[in-house]
Amino acid sequence: MIEERFDAIVVGAGMAGNAAALTMAQRGMKVLQLERGEYSGSKNVQGAILYADMLEKLIPDFREEAPLERHLVEQRFWMLDDKSHVGLHYKSDDFNEEKPNRYTIIRAQFDKWFSSKVKEAGATVLCETTVTELAQDAYGKVIGVKTDRRDGEIHADVVVLAEGVNGLLGTRAGLRERPKPENVALAVKEMHFLPRETIEARFNLKGDEGAVIEAAGTISRGMTGMGFIYSNKECISLGIGCLVSDFQKTGETPYGLLERFKQHPSVAPLIEGSEVKEYSAHLIPEGGYNAIPQLCGDGWVVVGDAAQLNNAIHREGSNLAMTSGRIAAEAIFQVKSRRDPMTKENLALYKKMLEESFVIKDLKKYKDMPALLHNQSQNFFLTYPQLVSKAMQNFVRVDGTPKKEKESSMLRSFVSARSWTGLFGDAFKFARAWR
């Protein structure tokens, strides 16, 4: 056993773990952070979009040195059928501001930098170390961790579980359940390299401006899922994700979906001639508010993806991770400052502070959305996209059919596919879940 004792041990060096370790180290706490990768970031996978506001709270001048890719000036939502897309695009010069709000990033590079700030703040960061188990006393209180290193048991007053969506420790210790197939999506992604001028020309961008495309429709073959295309400086992150339970039911393959997405006529020209340099996969928490586990207990708190803190509707995760890590650290620091023990009751301050933040408020707002989209995936991801595409084509194609006839045939196609009750029911349920 390592004799040295820490105020806190943070397991994992993703967004949540780094935010927690940094915040506690900045407040003078003795922090040990453990990461199984060869460096912080080497096991981390995300789209990825960084939200500036949440990072600014931790590192106000991050723009001066963080490895950022492009600041986003355009968001495109696409509804796809096999040959077409119907799009909603929003591009604004307002986003070319002094302190942009969103950036694309490359996680392995960004996290390495983020970790350097954690070390600068005084935390000890130990990589290439897999935590195998939580160390618990006879009463079940978490007193530290066991690692795969020789004499690998290390003790601390509190353990911050930032072990990611597929975190094993909490489940092994019986603190939370393993994620269910219907509460996580599997996303696969490729990094497509192209000269930066080519990317700027294809996405209609100037300088470091960036654009993101999010696409849903027949590409997910009736499963609940979504594709994404993010422009980085010299590469494009392209991927697609669907619920694990849907993969399980349909027997679709993730790489098959990815290939079809790449071959879609609206997508293929964007990546034509690119060189692929990596293929990755990751789970995304999709269960929302109802899937959030117990957030703290005697000697432990759980943050980020490990706590299922992900807003699937707005596709926000890393900011919820960062914020939950920071808030957990602030709560721990308050408990420590009062010289109180790290009990479940005292650590419940973290839960209370999180409930007052946007993290839980946003997840609560959409608490019924996962069930709606998951149960009706055929309608929302297959039937409607096809109907809308047909309607658009009908609208723009000029073929001598009187407009009145066109309109009634459009309406008929919607009603015959979903019936009036179905259409109104879907609209009502969607509006209620959105509220």
Next chain:
Amino acid sequence: MSTEVAVRVEDKLFYNRYQVDPGRAHIKVRPHTTPSPQLKALLKACPARCYELNDSGQVEITVDGCIECGTCRVIGEASGDIEWSYPRGGYGVLFKFG
């Protein structure tokens, strides 16, 4: 686009870097004679196609190309079909971009 797309997953994995830990597979399949529905689902759902049917009809795993996403854990650990751990520190997939 309704036609099946031929994909060679091995070609995709070839882009990646790995530090393989010989003789220490981090995922194990429970010995079986006939594969359960969960094990059969893994043949398709694993994004690295680590799971294959052997000649006598059992599901086998080769972890060398694993990208450590956890999909198989979510599908197959609860039923006891597979055992899932992370590779030892420093081993496994080494993402350059992530």
